[in-house]
Amino acid sequence: xxxxxxxxxxxxxxxxxxxxxxxxxxxxxxxxxxxxxxxxxxxxxxxxxxxxxxxxxxxxxxxxxxxxxxxxxxxxxxxxxxxxxxxxxxxxxxxxxxxxxxxxxxxx
Amino acid sequence: xxxxxxxxxxxxxxxxxxxxxxxxxxxxxxxxxxxxxxxxxxxxxxxxxxxxxxxxxxxxxxxxxxxxxxxxxxxxxxxxxxxxxxxxxxxxxxxxxxxxxxxxxxxxxxxxxxxx
Numbered sequence: 001x002x003x004x005x006x007x008x009x010x011x012x013x014x015x016x017x018x019x020x021x022x023x024x025x026x027x028x029x030x031x032x033x034x035x036x037x038x039x040x041x042x043x044x045x046x047x048x049x050x051x052x053x054x055x056x057x058x059x060x061x062x063x064x065x066x067x068x069x070x071x072x073x074x075x076x077x078x079x080x081x082x083x084x085x086x087x088x089x090x091x092x093x094x095x096x097x098x099x100x101x102x103x104x105x106x107x108x
Numbered sequence: 109x110x111x112x113x114x115x116x117x118x119x120x121x122x123x124x125x126x127x128x129x130x131x132x133x134x135x136x137x138x139x140x141x142x143x144x145x146x147x148x149x150x151x152x153x154x155x156x157x158x159x160x161x162x163x164x165x166x167x168x169x170x171x172x173x174x175x176x177x178x179x180x181x182x183x184x185x186x187x188x189x190x191x192x193x194x195x196x197x198x199x200x201x202x203x204x205x206x207x208x209x210x211x212x213x214x215x216x217x218x219x220x221x222x223x224x
Contacts, residue, residue: 034210049210095158095208
């Protein structure tokens with residue numbers, strides 16, 4: 001199995017801050033990396049696929065980058081509604097998928 | 109509008125069985141791969157199972173292989189997950205999702221509790 005490690009596990013930032021979440025794969029996965037947002041009590045929502053392609057309807061303050069083993073999700077200017085848990089997921093070994101452990105983002 | 113609606117969850121004793129359903133609408137069901145993902149209480153997401161568009165190929169996480177079976181009924185546009193020999197560690201919210209690479213659409217989830 002391809003292990004996915006996210007950091008930090010949680011963070012607290014102020015509205016308007018730039019926030020970066022990191023995801024590292026246990027082996028090279030090219031750009032087969034996807035990001036999801038989950039508000040507690042709700043289903044996950046796809047934000048970015050293919051490491052950097054924004055899903056339709058997702059605000060442009062979200063962006064993704066990286067390839068190989070190291071990836072980042074950036075929120076350029078944090079909004080109150082961005083308070084959620086963010087997960088990365090590799091699809092290199094599809095259909096056997098693996099998720100990272102999640103990063104909880106809180107608004108100060 | 110794409111919609112996924114899970115049902116069939118509930119309380120079951122260890123060793124028991126349960127079948128989850130995921131009724132879909134708004135897209136050509138037979139053309140799309142589908143997946144099941146679960147989330148134990150307070151924990152992260154875990155991929156459980158996936159199937160190809162025609163349902164001819166199926167895939168499972170090691171933790172459920174041999175106990176769970178995924179299937180599609182194209183006449184009803186419905187995805188199923190048959191869960192046998194359930195264990196306490198199978199307790200989770202189970203989500204169905206469209207896709208087997210990136211998961212573009214998700215259902216609202218169905219809670220399965222395995223407890224005596």
